[in-house]
Amino acid sequence: MSSTGRLETFADGVFAIAITLLVLGIGLPARNAALWSALLAQWPALVAYVVSFLTIGIMWASHHQMFTVIGRSNMTFAFINVVFLMVVAFVPYPTEVLAQRIASGVDATGATFLYGAVMVGIAIMFNVIWGYASGGGGRLLRPGLDPLAVAAGAHGYRYGPPGYVLITLLAFVSPVLSLAGFAAFAVYWVLPKGGASD
C-alpha cells in the first residue's frame, strides 16, 4: 500500500502531454497557398483539436476529482491506471484520423466509430478504476468518507459508456454531428449535478 501522490503526478503528466501533442496533428498549410483559404480547408483538424482538447481536459478534471476520495494505491491499482492512461494517450491518433477522413470524405463514419470506440474505452476504464478503488468495502478510499456522498459522486461514471455509444451512433446521421456531441458531452460533465457538490 502506498499513497496516490506519485500516481497522480504520473497521470497528470500523461494527460498534459497527450493533450498538448494534439497540436502536432494539425498539418501546416502549403508554403505558398493563400493563407485563409488553406486554414479554412483545415477546419476538421481545428474542430477536432478543440473537441479532443476539451474531452481530455474534462477527463483529467474527473480523474482529479475521483482521486479526492481515493487515498491509497497498490500495484494492481497502478496497473489499472496504466491501462486507463494507455487509452487516454492514444486519443491523438483517432483525432487525427477523424480530421483526415472528414476532410477527405472517405470513410468518415468509420473514423467516427474509431474515435467513439476510444471514448467508450476511456469511459469504461473510469468505471473499472472506480470499481476497484471503491470495491471490497472501499478498499482504497480515504477513511471517514460519507458513504452516501461517495455513492452520489460515483453515480455519474455509469453514464459515460452508454453516453459515448449514443453519440458515436450519431455518425450514421453525420460525423460532424457526432463531433458536436462529443464536445457537448465534455461540457456536460462540468455542469453542477443535483445531489453532488463540486
Next chain:
Amino acid sequence: MSSTGRLETFADGVFAIAITLLVLGIGLPARNAALWSALLAQWPALVAYVVSFLTIGIMWASHHQMFTVIGRSNMTFAFINVVFLMVVAFVPYPTEVLAQRIASGVDATGATFLYGAVMVGIAIMFNVIWGYASGGGGRLLRPGLDPLAVAAGAHGYRYGPPGYVLITLLAFVSPVLSLAGFAAFAVYWVLPKGGASD
C-alpha cells in the same frame, strides 16, 4: 471545492510541453546545403522560437503569480483553465505558420493576424480566469488577503487584450515589427510596476 495543487501541476505540465514543442517547428537544413547560409535562411523560424518561448514563459510566470492569491478550485474553474490551456497549447501552430509565411513572403500579414488573435485569446482568458476567481466576493481567493493589493495586482490583466491588438496591427507596417512587439510585450510583464510588489 478543492485545493489548486493538481490544477497548477497540470497547467505547469501543459505550459512546459507547449513551450518545449516549439523546437520541433524549426525545420532542419537540407542534408547537403552549406550550413550557415541554410541556418541564416531560417531566421524567421529561429526568431519566432525566441518570441513564442519568451511569451509562453512569461504567461506561465503570470499564471503562477495569479495562483499565489487563488487558493481554491471547483469544476467550473477547472473547465475555464482547460479552455485557457487549449489556447496556450495551440501557440506552436501559429508560430510555425508565421515563420513559414515570413520566410515565403506569402500572406505574412495574415499570418501575423492569426498569431496575434491567439495572443489576444490568451490575454482574454487571463481576465476570465481572474474574473471568475475574484468575482462573487472573491469566490476562490485565499482568505485574509489585502483587497487593495489584490486589486493592484489584477490591474495589469486588463492591458493584455488591447496591448496584443495594437501590436498585431503593427503587421500593417511590417510583420517583423509586430514580432518584435510581441517580444517586447513579454518583457514588459516582467518589469516591476508601481504599486505592485513582485
Next chain:
Amino acid sequence: MSSTGRLETFADGVFAIAITLLVLGIGLPARNAALWSALLAQWPALVAYVVSFLTIGIMWASHHQMFTVIGRSNMTFAFINVVFLMVVAFVPYPTEVLAQRIASGVDATGATFLYGAVMVGIAIMFNVIWGYASGGGGRLLRPGLDPLAVAAGAHGYRYGPPGYVLITLLAFVSPVLSLAGFAAFAVYWVLPKGGASD
C-alpha cells in the same frame, strides 16, 4: 545528500513523456485508403504501442515502488538514474523499428533483438540503481527499514535481465511470440509475489 523528491519528479516526467510519445510512432493511414483495411494493415504498430506502453508503465510503477524504500540521493545516484532514463526514453525508437519490420517482414528477428536489447538494458539498470542505493550498508535507504523485507522486495530485480534475454530469444521462433512475451512479462511484475506485500 539531498532528498529524492525532485529526482522522482524528473523521472516521472521522462516516463510520462516517453510513454505518451509512443502514439507518434503509429503512422496515419493514407488519406484516401479504405479505413478498416488500412488500420488492419497497421496491426504491428498498434500491438507494439500496447506492449511498449504496458512495459514502460510497469517500469514506472516498479521505479516508484523502489523509491518507497530509497530516501536519499547524491550526484552519483542522480547520474545513474539519468543513464537509466536514457534507456527508457529510447524505447519509442526500437518500438517503431520493430513495428516497421514486422509489417515489412525484412529483418523482423533482428528488430526484435534490438527491442530486447533495450529491455535487457533497462532491467540491468534497475539492478545498478538498486545495487548502489542498497550497497555500502544501505547507503541511500530510508533508516529503520526491516532488512528482510528490503531483501525480499529486491529479489525480483534479478529476474529482469535473464527474463528479457529468454523472451528475446523467442524471436528465433517468431517475433510476434516474442512481442507477446514482453507483454506477458510486464503483467508478471504486477502479480502479487509470495513473501512481498504490494
Next chain:
Amino acid sequence: MSSTGRLETFADGVFAIAITLLVLGIGLPARNAALWSALLAQWPALVAYVVSFLTIGIMWASHHQMFTVIGRSNMTFAFINVVFLMVVAFVPYPTEVLAQRIASGVDATGATFLYGAVMVGIAIMFNVIWGYASGGGGRLLRPGLDPLAVAAGAHGYRYGPPGYVLITLLAFVSPVLSLAGFAAFAVYWVLPKGGASD
C-alpha cells in the same frame, strides 16, 4: 517574493521534455533496408542522442543542486530562468543538425560550433542565474547558509563557459573528438570535487 516550488516544477518539466524529445531526432531506417547496416549508418544520431541526453541530464542535476541553496524567487528571477530554459529546450535542434552533418560530412565542423555555442550559452546562463540569486548579499538564498560552503559550491559554474569553448575548438581536429569531449565534460560534473560535498 515567492517560493521556488513551482519554478522548479516548471524547469523539471522543460528538462524532462527536452531530454525525451531527443529520441524523435533519430530517423527510422528505410523500410526495406537491411537492419543492422542501416542502424550502423546512423551511428552519429545514436551517439549524439547519448551525448545530449547525458549533458541535459547532468545540467538538470546541477540546476537541482543549485536550487538546494536558493529558497526564493521573484519575477526577474523567473524571467532569467525562462531564458535559461529557452536555450536548454533548443538542444534537440543542434543535436539533430550535428548528427546530420557528421553523417553527411558537409560542414561538420560548423555544426559542432553551433552545438558548442548552445552549450556555452547554457553554461553562461548558469552563471547568470547564480549571479542574480547570490548577488545583492544573497538576495534569493536560503537564510542561514554557511557562506564558505556556498562560495565553494558555486566555484564550479565558472568553469562551464571556458570548458565548453575549449571542447568546441577540438572540432578543428575532429567533430567526433569534440562530441567525445562534451560527453566527458558531462561526466566531469558528476565527479566529487575537493572542498564540496555532494
